[in-house]
Amino acid sequence: MPDRTATEPRTARTHDAQTSSALEVAELNVHYGRGRARKQVLHDISFQIGQGETVGLIGETGSGKSTIARAVLGLVDPSAGSSVLVAGRQVVGLSSKARRDFRRSGVTQYVFQDPQRSLDQDFTVEQAIAEPLNIAGTLSRSAIADAVREQVQDVRLDPDLLGRFPAELSGGQRQRVAIARALITKPRLLILDEPVSALDSANRVRILELLGRLRLTDVAMLFISHDLGSVAGISDRTLVLYRGELVEVNQTSAIINAPHHPYTRLLVGSAPTLSGGSIDRERRDTLRSELISS
Amino acid sequence: MSIPVAGRESAIVLDLKGVTIHDDVSDRELVKGVTLQLKRGGVLGIVGESGSGKSLTCRAILGILPKYIEVSGGSITLLDRDISELTPKEWTQLRGTNISAVFQDPASYLNPSIRVGKQVQEVLRVKAGLSRKESRKRTIELFHDVRLNDPEYVFQQYTHELSGGMLQRVLIAAAIALEPDILIADEATTALDVTVQAEILDLLGELKVRAGLSLIVVSHDLAVVAQLCDEVLVMKDGAVVEQGSTRDILYNPQHEYSKLLISEHDLYGLERFLYVPEDELEQEQLRYA
Amino acid sequence: MVKTTLKLRSAKIAVAMIIFIALITILGPFIAPYDPLANSADALAAPSAAHWLGTDYLGRDVLSRILAGAPLSIGSTVLVAVIALVFGAIPGILSVYLKAGFEWISLRIVDTFIALPFLVFAVATTALLGNGILQAMIAVGLLVSPLFYRVARSATLSVANSQYVEAATLAGATTGWIVRKHVWSKVLPPISISLATTLGLGLIVISSLQFLAIGVQPPTPTWGGILASDLGYLQQQPYAPIYPTALILITVLAFNLLADAIRDAAGESGRTLIGSKGAKANRERRLAARGDYGNALVNSTEGVEDAGFPDSAAFAESTAGSENTAYPESTEKEPV
Numbered sequence: 001m002p003d004r005t006a007t008e009p010r011t012a013r014t015h016d017a018q019t020s021s022a023l024e025v026a027e028l029n030v031h032y033g034r035g036r037a038r039k040q041v042l043h044d045i046s047f048q049i050g051q052g053e054t055v056g057l058i059g060e061t062g063s064g065k066s067t068i069a070r071a072v073l074g075l076v077d078p079s080a081g082s083s084v085l086v087a088g089r090q091v092v093g094l095s096s097k098a099r100r101d102f103r104r105s106g107v108t109q110y111v112f113q114d115p116q117r118s119l120d121q122d123f124t125v126e127q128a129i130a131e132p133l134n135i136a137g138t139l140s141r142s143a144i145a146d147a148v149r150e151q152v153q154d155v156r157l158d159p160d161l162l163g164r165f166p167a168e169l170s171g172g173q174r175q176r177v178a179i180a181r182a183l184i185t186k187p188r189l190l191i192l193d194e195p196v197s198a199l200d201s202a203n204r205v206r207i208l209e210l211l212g213r214l215r216l217t218d219v220a221m222l223f224i225s226h227d228l229g230s231v232a233g234i235s236d237r238t239l240v241l242y243r244g245e246l247v248e249v250n251q252t253s254a255i256i257n258a259p260h261h262p263y264t265r266l267l268v269g270s271a272p273t274l275s276g277g278s279i280d281r282e283r284r285d286t287l288r289s290e291l292i293s294s
Numbered sequence: 295m296s297i298p299v300a301g302r303e304s305a306i307v308l309d310l311k312g313v314t315i316h317d318d319v320s321d322r323e324l325v326k327g328v329t330l331q332l333k334r335g336g337v338l339g340i341v342g343e344s345g346s347g348k349s350l351t352c353r354a355i356l357g358i359l360p361k362y363i364e365v366s367g368g369s370i371t372l373l374d375r376d377i378s379e380l381t382p383k384e385w386t387q388l389r390g391t392n393i394s395a396v397f398q399d400p401a402s403y404l405n406p407s408i409r410v411g412k413q414v415q416e417v418l419r420v421k422a423g424l425s426r427k428e429s430r431k432r433t434i435e436l437f438h439d440v441r442l443n444d445p446e447y448v449f450q451q452y453t454h455e456l457s458g459g460m461l462q463r464v465l466i467a468a469a470i471a472l473e474p475d476i477l478i479a480d481e482a483t484t485a486l487d488v489t490v491q492a493e494i495l496d497l498l499g500e501l502k503v504r505a506g507l508s509l510i511v512v513s514h515d516l517a518v519v520a521q522l523c524d525e526v527l528v529m530k531d532g533a534v535v536e537q538g539s540t541r542d543i544l545y546n547p548q549h550e551y552s553k554l555l556i557s558e559h560d561l562y563g564l565e566r567f568l569y570v571p572e573d574e575l576e577q578e579q580l581r582y583a
Numbered sequence: 584m585v586k587t588t589l590k591l592r593s594a595k596i597a598v599a600m601i602i603f604i605a606l607i608t609i610l611g612p613f614i615a616p617y618d619p620l621a622n623s624a625d626a627l628a629a630p631s632a633a634h635w636l637g638t639d640y641l642g643r644d645v646l647s648r649i650l651a652g653a654p655l656s657i658g659s660t661v662l663v664a665v666i667a668l669v670f671g672a673i674p675g676i677l678s679v680y681l682k683a684g685f686e687w688i689s690l691r692i693v694d695t696f697i698a699l700p701f702l703v704f705a706v707a708t709t710a711l712l713g714n715g716i717l718q719a720m721i722a723v724g725l726l727v728s729p730l731f732y733r734v735a736r737s738a739t740l741s742v743a744n745s746q747y748v749e750a751a752t753l754a755g756a757t758t759g760w761i762v763r764k765h766v767w768s769k770v771l772p773p774i775s776i777s778l779a780t781t782l783g784l785g786l787i788v789i790s791s792l793q794f795l796a797i798g799v800q801p802p803t804p805t806w807g808g809i810l811a812s813d814l815g816y817l818q819q820q821p822y823a824p825i826y827p828t829a830l831i832l833i834t835v836l837a838f839n840l841l842a843d844a845i846r847d848a849a850g851e852s853g854r855t856l857i858g859s860k861g862a863k864a865n866r867e868r869r870l871a872a873r874g875d876y877g878n879a880l881v882n883s884t885e886g887v888e889d890a891g892f893p894d895s896a897a898f899a900e901s902t903a904g905s906e907n908t909a910y911p912e913s914t915e916k917e918p919v
Contacts, residue, residue, distance in 0.1 A: 026329075033654055040910055060487035060488070060489065060490075061458070061487055069527050075749075075753075079511075100755045100757070101755065102755075103752075103753055103754060103755035104754065104755035106754070108753075109753070110753050111749070112505075112746050112749075112750065114746070116772035117745065117746045117747070118746040118747055118749075118750055120745075120747040120764075120765055122765075122768045122769070123747075128333040131750075131751060131754060131756075132755075135754045135755050135756045135760060136754070136755065137533075151494075181750070185754075200343035200344065201343060201514070201551075201554060201555055201558055202343075202513070202551075202554060204558060205554065205557070205558050205561070205562070208558075208562050209563075224490060226487055227487075227488050228488065228564060229517075229559075229563045229564050230562070230563075232562065232563055232564050232566060232567060233561055233562030233563060233566050234562060244505050252567065253567045256564055257567055258887075266900065267488060267489060268564070269492070270488050270489040270491065270492030270493075271488055271492075271563075271564050271566055272491070272492070272495070272515060272517035272518045272520070272521055273517050273559065273563065273564050274516065274520055274544055274556060274559050274560075274565060275520075275544075275565070281496045281499075281500075284492060284496065288489075314868060318861075318862040318863070318866040318869070319861065319862040319865070321861070321865040321869075362862040362866070364866070366869060383775040
């Protein structure tokens with residue numbers, strides 16, 4: 001049994017997970033559009049994330065990686081037969097009331113790419129972080145204030161900043177606020193969509209450090225990125241998504257050192273590293289033509 | 295000065311001496327003394343965050359600084375000419391034919407309601423005075439040069455019908471259409487997928503060799519710059535904090551900030567796992583190929 | 584927003600004028616020296632100590648009539664704006680959040696209102712519902728409401744698609760919560776701009792109606808009505824129409840100035856606007872500071888379009904032998 005104090009939900013939870021999986025996605029199919037324009041964007045996606053595990057999800061623009069996140073969050077309706085279990089609870093096909101209640105329980109949280117846009121400019125740091133608890137409405141005003149203070153320290157944000165507005169913060173501080181807003185409900189599953197790509201190097205390192213510390217707790221993280229390089233150092237396992245299909249799932253080190261699928265090999269070979277590209281141009285060209293023909 | 299420097303001068307296509315750039319709105323110095331030289335056929339990298347002054351430096355070189363922002367000190371010598379003496383007309387003459395640039399968001403540099411081929415063709419017709427037929431033929435050749443798969447097809451497309459990587463190729467084709475001496479790539483691969491980024495970087499490296507271009511590659515990512523450049527400038531808060539050969543900066547960084555850039559890759563990047571020597575990795579890949 | 588707005592000089596002038604008009608409106612009927620309806624034998628008298636603005640064709644005191652007419656003129660304008668605000672802004676915000684049916688129907692109604700001409704509709708309404716000021720105002724208010732509808736709807740749309748609203752939705756927020764906490768503060772600035780514009784526009788429409796004696800019956804004093812009666816006696820008193828016209832103009836000008844000021848002060852454009860004022864001065868100072876070097880420099884760069892930096896030939900001579908050490912960065916940073 002993991003340390004319960006760390007996951008003790010602040011807000012009432014309707015369902016206590018029996019399983020050890022934070023997320024279990026099975027046969028997830030998503031179609032966009034109707035009639036003739038109907039297009040399948042996700043094909044039979046199945047994977048699971050264990051409690052406390054950190055998993056990277058890599059894919060290029062249009063590969064469907066954001067759609068997976070949106071399906072898990074209930075922002076997109078998956079096609080019939082799909083199953084998404086968050087902490088043991090089926091979230092496909094919930095009524096809007098049930099979905100709202102489930103969201104208020106704060107089991108799943110989401111961190112956007114760009115904190116500049118994901119924070120309301122008219123909210124102070126304190127208001128922003130407290131919003132999920134205020135929406136849930138189960139805690140007293142003072143309990144919420146205490147929770148915010150605690151959370152702010154958790155993400156190493158200066159408590160003096162609580163009264164400031166996002167415009168008065170640096171990019172890194174803003175992303176800390178966004179992460180604190182997500183963590184305040186003590187989620188079981190945290191989905192992060194390119195959480196560092198809008199930041200500069202110094203802040204990127206600091207946010208990655210913060211996420212590295214979160215890895216030690218038992219919140220499960222799904223780290224979405226188009227860049228293998230930004231996920232590599234932080235995830236236990238990596239899922240590679242190509243044109244709506246999971247083409248490779250493995251330990252991150254295995255993905256990088258022994259990629260199987262041509263796309264993964266091209267991806268690894270294309271990622272800029274300090275020692276130059278890990279494979280040369282001719283090999284990249286060969287892989288590209290291999291991908292096109294497949 | 296009477297010492298003849300013609301031989302040396304012709305080898306150096308761009309020479310910045312202590313360039314400072316001033317913002318009159320905030321009354322602040324945004325770039326504090328950049329000195330750099332670009333040799334013919336050389337590749338120079340500039341690394342820094344947004345706001346480090348790297349893009350402003352490029353804009354100063356291109357003579358396209360925003361309103362109220364001006365070069366306040368130092369000198370910029372472009373192909374043996376001091377750019378402060380250039381008239382707007384001379385600038386128009388110079389841009390494209392001698393120096394050109396590609397930027398981060400390719401779609402915003404193309405007109406969405408005109409076929410992309412036509413837009414590149416127009417550069418050739420207006421600036422090189424080619425006929426309709428010649429310019430079309432040359433555009434197709436250029437599209438072929440930038441490795442667009444089906445040049446004839448791409449010629450007929452509108453911007454929304456092409457991917458970001460393809461648009462960036464179209465813009466590179468337009469930028470090299472008049473065979474400039476210098477090409478500035480300002481975060482040209484930032485918005486692209488990693489595999490496409492590698493393609494564009496490959497293309498730039500190839501063009502450098504084939505067309506004798508001198509390149510300035512600007513990026514926030516040291517690894518991107520390291521792939522292409524012989525020499526790197528590291529900028530932070532408007533100042534150059536480190537400058538030298540790529541090798542020196544990668545293996546023996548002096549400034550805290552350069553060290554941070556490298557440690558980021560070592561700690562969180564692919565480098566953390568890439569312990570296998572390159573030839574072994576190749577073996578591995580051959581096995582799965 | 585209020586603070587930034589009031590930093591602008593045009594806003595200060597506008598607010599001063601609005602306070603003046605408001606005082607006239609509130610106190611007007613009480614400080615009027617004569618009964619505005621009382622006739623006297625002294626018709627069409629020139630301005631004098633007894634009658635500051637003279638008397639009209641029935642010998643009524645013009646100053647008293649203008650003061651007494653203020654509540655009806657300005658009051659109706661405010662009411663028109665409020666009606667337009669309520670019937671425009673609220674459906675505008677709701678159109679984004681309610682079912683698609685409401686959106687479609689409300690958009691078509693708004694399209695219809697836009698197609699109708701003001702005065703004709705107001706005349707038709709008073710003909711239908713009786714010639715009363717309230718009927719006329721409701722008609723005008725409804726016709727102005729599309730402005731608010733459009734503004735509120737577009738502002739709401741941009742907020743509704745924002746990530747912080749999505750974040751709130753993911754935390755289980757209801758539509759009511761989102762509108763109250765996120766949408767309202769973003770929609771307020773554009774709506775206040777529209778409100779200020781509408782107050783100006785409304786007065787013109789109301790005055791036109793009063794001019795045509797729609798909604799009010801003579802002898803009730805209104806600014807538009809006074810203007811209408813004055814026009815009949817231009818030969819005797821060519822200056823008389825100036826009084827009501829001036830007041831109408833001041834009011835409209837004040838509200839338009841205020842609308843402009845709010846627009847300039849709101850958001851990013853406000854900051855640049857205020858910033859660019861200092862930019863020219865900063866540049867002059869910077870170039871003057873460089874004057875320590877060679878006085879000719881300042882003169883030569885002035886007026887030259889691309890005067891980014893000094894003539895570098897002269898510069899190179901004065902700093903021969905050094906590459907970039909000669910520049911006195913310290914003088915640039917020193918506050919002058």
